[in-house]
Amino acid sequence: MVFAPLRPLDAFPHEQDGKRMIALRDPLGVVDGMLVVSPEAFLVASQFDGEREADAIAEEATRQLGMLVRPEIVERVAELFSERWLLFDANFHHAWMGLREEFARKPVRAAAHAGTNYPTDAGDFRLRIGGILAEAWDQPRPRANVLGLIAPHIDLERGLATYARAYGVLRDLPKIERILILGTSHEPTTQLLAPTRKDYETPLGPARTDRAAVDRLVSVLGDDAFDDEFCHKNEHSIEFQTIFLRLVQPNVEIVPVLCGSLRSTVEDANDPAGHPEIERAVEGLRAAITDTKKTLVIAAADLVYVGS
Numbered sequence: 001m002v003f004a005p006l007r008p009l010d011a012f013p014h015e016q017d018g019k020r021m022i023a024l025r026d027p028l029g030v031v032d033g034m035l036v037v038s039p040e041a042f043l044v045a046s047q048f049d050g051e052r053e054a055d056a057i058a059e060e061a062t063r064q065l066g067m068l069v070r071p072e073i074v075e076r077v078a079e080l081f082s083e084r085w086l087l088f089d090a091n092f093h094h095a096w097m098g099l100r101e102e103f104a105r106k107p108v109r110a111a112a113h114a115g116t117n118y119p120t121d122a123g124d125f126r127l128r129i130g131g132i133l134a135e136a137w138d139q140p141r142p143r144a145n146v147l148g149l150i151a152p153h154i155d156l157e158r159g160l161a162t163y164a165r166a167y168g169v170l171r172d173l174p175k176i177e178r179i180l181i182l183g184t185s186h187e188p189t190t191q192l193l194a195p196t197r198k199d200y201e202t203p204l205g206p207a208r209t210d211r212a213a214v215d216r217l218v219s220v221l222g223d224d225a226f227d228d229e230f231c232h233k234n235e236h237s238i239e240f241q242t243i244f245l246r247l248v249q250p251n252v253e254i255v256p257v258l259c260g261s262l263r264s265t266v267e268d269a270n271d272p273a274g275h276p277e278i279e280r281a282v283e284g285l286r287a288a289i290t291d292t293k294k295t296l297v298i299a300a301a302d303l304v305y306v307g308s
Contacts, residue, residue, distance in 0.1 A: 003057070003078045004089035005050040008188075011042065024086065028187055029112070029234030030096050031085050040065055044077045048087060054078075100230045108206055109198040109256075112234045117156055118203075118243060125203040129247055132156070132164050133171070146173060148297040151244075153184060153237035159302075167244040170296075177293040178210050179245065180255040180285065183238035183300045187231045189260035192281045193221060194228035196256055200242045207242040210253040213288040217257070220284035231258055237300040255288055 007026070014023035014036055022042040024035045037045075043064060047057040054071035061069040078087070085092040114120045119128050151166040152159040170176075185194060197214050199206035218225040232238070238256045245252060265272045272278050289295040 001075070002051060002053055003048045003074075004082070004087040004092075006045050006048045006081065007086055007088055007092065009086065026086070027234065028231075030092070030099055035084050035086065037080075040067075040069075041077050041080075044069065044074055045081050045086075047074075048078065048081070050088070099233075103230050103233050104226075107198060108201050109196065109232055111201045111203070111239060113236050113239055114203060117236070117240075120203055122203045125243070126247070129243055132160055133167055133244070133247060134164075146296065148299065150299045150301055150303070151241060152302050153240050153300040154302050155236075156240070163240075163244060167248050170245075171248040173249075173296075175294060176249055176252050176296050178213065178253045178255065178289065178295045179249070180213075180289055180295060180297045181238050181241050181257065181300060182297065183235060183241070183256065183258045184302070185228070185231050185235060185258040185260055186237070187235070189228040189231060189258065191221070191224060191228050192260045192277050193217075193225070193284065194231050194258040194260065195221075195225060196229050196232045198232070198256075200239060200254065200256060202243050202246045204246040204250070207245060207252075207254050210255050210293075213253075213255045213291075213293075217255070217284045217288040220280060220287050228258070228260070232256065241298055241300050253293075257285070 007028075010025040010027050011022055012025075014021045014034075016036055020039065021036050022039055024037065024042070025033075040061075044057060044061045047060055052060075054074040057074045058069045058071045061074070081087050082089055082091050085095045111120075119125045146169065149166055149169065152162045156163065195214050195217055197209055197211045199209050201207075235258060238258065242254065245254070262272050262278075265275055265278075289297075
């Protein structure tokens with residue numbers, strides 16, 4: 001029997017009852033919470049590639065672990081991971097399609113990281129996020145004709161100083177009616193851009209989406225524009241911008257768009273500027289904001305992950 005491939009998961013060390021374990025988390029948000037497994041079980045599961053059978057996986061796990069792993073152990077691990085929707089199999093596909101349909105019906109995208117990365121209570125939220133911004137409000141102000149801003153999307157503690165500088169800039173800008181937020185999608189997408197018409201919920205109420213602007217974008221992108229909308233469900237890159245915007249520009253409308261990878265152009269060593277899909281994306285973004293509303297563009301883009 002060939003086992004379905006293991007889905008991309010966040011894995012990190014975890015201690016449970018004095019034992020060294022591995023905690024697994026689903027970045028796509030299909031599975032809530034964490035699954036804690038032994039390092040041995042995780043090593044077995046990591047061999048699920050959609051090509052090898054139990055005997056071959058057991059043999060490789062035995063070699064790597066230095067202990068006998070029987071095929072029936074491999075089968076039990078596969079059963080556990082399948083039940084938890086962690087393999088690319090029929091169980092996952094059925095659950096995923098149901099969750100996609102449920103998410104598509106909701107008019108508001110819930111605040112996925114409230115309560116973990118920032119407070120859910122409005123008063124506590126104002127103190128916490130307002131305190132971050134206060135550190136930058138005595139900095140020199142930019143010129144009034146700012147058109148765009150690169151802001152981080154890293155977690156608030158690590159990016160505190162940079163968030164403060166970025167959103168301190170926006171506080172005193174002349175009236176802005178709309179902000180196009182280009183978020184980084186940390187999940188694979190089938191399309192280059194993934195827009196949504198949903199408002200983004202925050203502890204201070206929703207950041208309202210300019211649906212007419214989204215519709216203009218979609219008219220250029222085509223019928224498959226919402227194929228990757230589910231990626232918004234747990235993605236933090238846009239969410240972290242909206243929580244600051246609700247304080248510094250509380251009445252502004254947003255156009256939330258997640259951006260996929262340029263990997264194919266990098267691998268082919270081609271200039272992204274001449275890629276037809278990228279040209280269409282640029283045309284669509286231009287169409288979204290070419291009306292009379294004063295618009296600012298925010299790129300939610302960490303510039304450095306590792307090193308200097």
